[in-house]
Amino acid sequence: MENSSADIKLIIMLSDGVPAHKIDDSDMYVPPVSVKDTSNAVRKITSRGTKIVAIALDEVGEDDCYRMLREMYSAVVSCTDLTKLTG
Numbered sequence: 001m002e003n004s005s006a007d008i009k010l011i012i013m014l015s016d017g018v019p020a021h022k023i024d025d026s027d028m029y030v031p032p033v034s035v036k037d038t039s040n041a042v043r044k045i046t047s048r049g050t051k052i053v054a055i056a057l058d059e060v061g062e063d064d065c066y067r068m069l070r071e072m073y074s075a076v077v078s079c080t081d082l083t084k085l086t087g
Contacts, residue, residue, distance in 0.1 A: 007067065011053070014067055015056060015057065015065060035072055042073055052073055055079050056078050
């Protein structure tokens, strides 16, 4: 925030699903914990004045990613064709 002179601060987040990864041989960071952590981070960032738009990268005819991202972000765009993303 201190290093930007922009009036409007925006984060564009591209995703193909919820946050999930392996921590070590026995632990996984997966929903619902990862979704709650991300939701809390999004709330903190947006409360400071930065807007976040999430872009759900789904396959044609699918909306799983979009539905999952709606649990974490208030502004979500569905994209099933990367060639049309910038349009």
